[in-house]
Amino acid sequence: MRPTVITLVMAALVITGCGGGGDTDSTPSGSPPSPATTSASGPQAVAIADFTYEPAQLTVPAGTTVEFTNEDSTPHTATSKESGAFETGSIEKGKTGTVTLDKPGTYAYYCAFHPFMKGTITVE
Numbered sequence: 001m002r003p004t005v006i007t008l009v010m011a012a013l014v015i016t017g018c019g020g021g022g023d024t025d026s027t028p029s030g031s032p033p034s035p036a037t038t039s040a041s042g043p044q045a046v047a048i049a050d051f052t053y054e055p056a057q058l059t060v061p062a063g064t065t066v067e068f069t070n071e072d073s074t075p076h077t078a079t080s081k082e083s084g085a086f087e088t089g090s091i092e093k094g095k096t097g098t099v100t101l102d103k104p105g106t107y108a109y110y111c112a113f114h115p116f117m118k119g120t121i122t123v124e
Contacts, residue, residue, distance in 0.1 A: 054117035
């Protein structure tokens with residue numbers, strides 16, 4: 001017995017309906033995304049992909065360890081613009097570099113290999 005057109009259409013509707021409910025962007029078009037904020041003192045993650053840090057702005061409590069994971073095909077760093085504040089060293093593809101931020105303040109950082117890559121961490 002061959003399925004009817006109605007059966008095929010119904011099956012397609014059921015399958016299509018199963019994939020929804022995920023990514024919705026509540027940021028109005030043209031508005032910058034708000035910085036990621038956390039109240040936990042556990043490790044916080046920053047992904048390095050497509051020559052950007054994600055999130056580019058992060059707010060964490062003092063004492064937080066931030067993990068920078070390189071998902072790009074080339075090495076990167078997370079180097080504080082404030083001399084000596086933090087430096088991950090070279091992070092190879094698929095590897096992670098960490099820094100622990102104890103002192104409150106706002107820290108701008110960049111990639112030493114690709115200075116156009118920029119991010120900010122605010123420590124409260």
